[in-house]
Amino acid sequence: MTQKGLAGKNRIRFGIISFAHMHAASYARALSEIPGAELIGIYDDNANRGLSAAAMHNTDYYDSLSDLLDADIHAVIVCSENIKHRDEVIQAAKAGKHILCEKPIATTSEDAIAMIEECEREGVILATAFPVRHAPPVLRTKELIDSGAIGRVIAVCATNHGRMPGGWFIDRKLSGGGAVLDHTVHVADLLRWFLNDEVKTVYAEVDTRMHDIDIDDCGMLLMEFRNGVFATLDPSWSRPTAYPTWGDVTMEIVGTEGVISLDVFAQVLVEANDSGPKVLYRNWGDNMDLLLVQDFVYAIRQGQKPAACGFDGLKALEVAIAAYESAAKGRPVQLNLGQSH
Amino acid sequence: MHQVAIWGAGSMGRMHADCYRQCDEAEVKYVIDHDMEKARNIAALCGAIPQVHPDAALEDPKVDIVDVCLPTYLHRECVEKAAHAGKHVFCEKPIALTPNDAKAMTETCKQNNVKFGIGHVLRYFPEYEMAHDMITSGRLGEIGVVRMSRTGPFPKGWGNWYLDDKRSGSLLLDLSIHDFDFLAWCFGDVERVFARSVRHDRPLEYAVAIIRMKCGVIAHVEGSWAHPAQFSYKFEVCGSLGMIESDSRKTQPLTVLTGDVNTGKQGVAVPESPLKDKHPYLREIREFLAFVDGETIPRVTPDDALRALEISLAALKSAKTEEVVQL
Numbered sequence A: 001m002t003q004k005g006l007a008g009k010n011r012i013r014f015g016i017i018s019f020a021h022m023h024a025a026s027y028a029r030a031l032s033e034i035p036g037a038e039l040i041g042i043y044d045d046n047a048n049r050g051l052s053a054a055a056m057h058n059t060d061y062y063d064s065l066s067d068l069l070d071a072d073i074h075a076v077i078v079c080s081e082n083i084k085h086r087d088e089v090i091q092a093a094k095a096g097k098h099i100l101c102e103k104p105i106a107t108t109s110e111d112a113i114a115m116i117e118e119c120e121r122e123g124v125i126l127a128t129a130f131p132v133r134h135a136p137p138v139l140r141t142k143e144l145i146d147s148g149a150i151g152r153v154i155a156v157c158a159t160n161h162g163r164m165p166g167g168w169f170i171d172r173k174l175s176g177g178g179a180v181l182d183h184t185v186h187v188a189d190l191l192r193w194f195l196n197d198e199v200k201t202v203y204a205e206v207d208t209r210m211h212d213i214d215i216d217d218c219g220m221l222l223m224e225f226r227n228g229v230f231a232t233l234d235p236s237w238s239r240p241t242a243y244p245t246w247g248d249v250t251m252e253i254v255g256t257e258g259v260i261s262l263d264v265f266a267q268v269l270v271e272a273n274d275s276g277p278k279v280l281y282r283n284w285g286d287n288m289d290l291l292l293v294q295d296f297v298y299a300i301r302q303g304q305k306p307a308a309c310g311f312d313g314l315k316a317l318e319v320a321i322a323a324y325e326s327a328a329k330g331r332p333v334q335l336n337l338g339q340s341h
Numbered sequence B: 001m002h003q004v005a006i007w008g009a010g011s012m013g014r015m016h017a018d019c020y021r022q023c024d025e026a027e028v029k030y031v032i033d034h035d036m037e038k039a040r041n042i043a044a045l046c047g048a049i050p051q052v053h054p055d056a057a058l059e060d061p062k063v064d065i066v067d068v069c070l071p072t073y074l075h076r077e078c079v080e081k082a083a084h085a086g087k088h089v090f091c092e093k094p095i096a097l098t099p100n101d102a103k104a105m106t107e108t109c110k111q112n113n114v115k116f117g118i119g120h121v122l123r124y125f126p127e128y129e130m131a132h133d134m135i136t137s138g139r140l141g142e143i144g145v146v147r148m149s150r151t152g153p154f155p156k157g158w159g160n161w162y163l164d165d166k167r168s169g170s171l172l173l174d175l176s177i178h179d180f181d182f183l184a185w186c187f188g189d190v191e192r193v194f195a196r197s198v199r200h201d202r203p204l205e206y207a208v209a210i211i212r213m214k215c216g217v218i219a220h221v222e223g224s225w226a227h228p229a230q231f232s233y234k235f236e237v238c239g240s241l242g243m244i245e246s247d248s249r250k251t252q253p254l255t256v257l258t259g260d261v262n263t264g265k266q267g268v269a270v271p272e273s274p275l276k277d278k279h280p281y282l283r284e285i286r287e288f289l290a291f292v293d294g295e296t297i298p299r300v301t302p303d304d305a306l307r308a309l310e311i312s313l314a315a316l317k318s319a320k321t322e323e324v325v326q327l
Helices: A023-033 A047-056 A065-070 A082-094 A109-122 A136-147 A179-195 A288-302 A310-329 B011-021 B036-046 B055-059 B072-084 B099-111 B126-137 B158-163 B177-187 B280-292 B302-321
Strands: A012-017 A037-043 A060-062 A075-078 A098-102 A126-129 A153-159 A199-207 A218-225 A230-234 A250-255 A258-263 A268-271 A280-283 B002-007 B026-032 B049-051 B065-068 B088-092 B116-119 B143-151 B190-200 B204-213 B218-224 B232-239 B243-247 B254-260 B265-272
Touching: A012 A023, A012 A065, A012 A288, A023 A037, A023 A047, A023 A098, A023 A288, A037 A047, A037 A065, A047 A060, A060 A065, A065 A082, A075 A082, A075 A288, A082 A098, A082 A109, A098 A288, A109 A126, A109 A310, A126 A288, A126 A310, A136 A179, A136 A250, A136 A258, A153 A179, A153 B190, A153 B204, A179 A199, A179 A218, A179 A230, A179 A250, A179 A310, A199 A310, A199 B204, A218 A310, A218 B143, A218 B190, A218 B204, A218 B218, A230 B204, A230 B218, A250 B218, B002 B011, B002 B055, B011 B026, B011 B036, B011 B280, B026 B036, B026 B055, B036 B049, B049 B055, B065 B072, B072 B088, B072 B099, B088 B280, B099 B116, B099 B302, B116 B280, B116 B302, B126 B177, B126 B232, B126 B243, B143 B177, B177 B190, B177 B204, B177 B218, B177 B302, B190 B302, B204 B302
Parallel strands: A012 A037, A012 A075, A037 A060, A075 A098, A098 A126, A153 A230, B002 B026, B002 B065, B026 B049, B065 B088, B088 B116, B143 B218
Antiparallel strands: A153 A250, A199 A218, A218 A230, A250 A258, A268 A280, B143 B232, B190 B204, B204 B218, B232 B243, B254 B265
16 A cells, blocks of 8 residues: 555545544544545544544534534544444444444444444445554564464464553443453454464453452453464553553464564663653554554555454454453353354 | 582583582582483582492482482482482472372471472572562552563473473473462462463474462463573563563673674674572572571472472363363
């Protein structure tokens, strides 16, 4: 994909549905940087948040989702609280808009399936926002695995650590789950893509141990794929605010002929500054949110599938849901193997 | 002056010989190995007598300590021989391949009134000791998640004993037992384990275990004999007030770079982390000597070694049955 290919044609006009998720600001900036895209307006059920976001990104605020969908737009980016994804995505699909939906795609498989089916019926693209797929170190890892650089992959040890985000993320009625839901989907998606395979069983420990909150803040998963590869994941909100960065995505990928150590966010400067409270990692790597939105714009323009579609969002969600089920039952849980794409 | 017989002239025998050399209160009198060449090499380091049979050392009344540095499957037989000969025994980890053996060895030492020490040296590594102290002091708050990792190439041993489960017990028993012992040291007993391991004929072995401690801590243990690189180890401990992390690859104060300066052809970078009084093997042996002298109880008891072994066996059972194993 090149910037040149996007220029010179009609711009793809976007609406953003809600700024509840902090990634909305990053996507709005991405839209302003992509020559072939344009942000037309923002709908938010929280008027204050919507108005200030609209002012910040120099666009219009809509206090009704129908009004935004009636505006002259081609596509929407949904960044509302997880629980609202279903209704908003379905409404947008019915209005004929292409949709990029923040992860997790939904909070239940039923919701995700309903969203996917509605988008298929309406002939609109449903993409799931898995920006890490677009990070160049991740793309290079995929290329190395596919080229056989480490032989056949036999096991993976992964982390996706973060800070406890607070706000609606820790309100089960809005988020549907805590750290395990929030952070399992990214790595589950990368693993499915890297291994070109589906998760067969999930075992997990899930708990709330580090914060005084009513939702899980830590966990540990062991996923086994159909081909026998196993992978562990630590999705915990275990980074103190004093830590130099928000968290990480790391993978130790063990193959029959070697190992790939991946630390997606390692491209940083270390800053110590007396005007600030602590040492900080300043990332100088590529902006994966920008790359994600570019991919979505390209998919719309070319009528192609985006890197991660609704089905990918569903399969990643199923892993997180199985993790909660496993923790509740105290044993590994089989995933529904009937679906394929 | 303690007189020591080192039984087993592999890499651990060499390490222990070097440590005794730095102890004023002990000297190595014999180095025993069925391979005379190996016994001779290590004996030469410390002015000891090389032997292919243990009898001379066990019958020598001046020898009061036998240090067993043999493959795990030989531990019980040799520890008991030494105990019956009235020698205090220091034995490399893992204590044995089965709890039965471990208990029998401990009992034999007790009956013969000799001291019995086990080389769970990780507890003497300064960074692990510091972590233990920070965890138990409450400085990090309530601990939520702990990650332990130990990775390196497949080990070379005499007769490839690491390849044979019946002799080494495999990676979860030989390598990850370090981390299992550390978890038990810091957090007490284990509630349940879920583990997976995989092998390949390169040879390589790789294993992971998810552990729930009785106190509620969730732990992840990674062990690898699949990393074609310098051995490295790391851990992180995350609590309600703070976290600590340590990575041996990032704490090497010096690295030797060699190669051809003229052609720019790459050589191998060899990092080192030299320690003097804090050298873990030296501290472990000094503490054992003080134990023999009746001055202290070592931080690792045979019961601790048994508990670590039981965690390893539970992980092995889980990897084999693909089920959760309760302890």
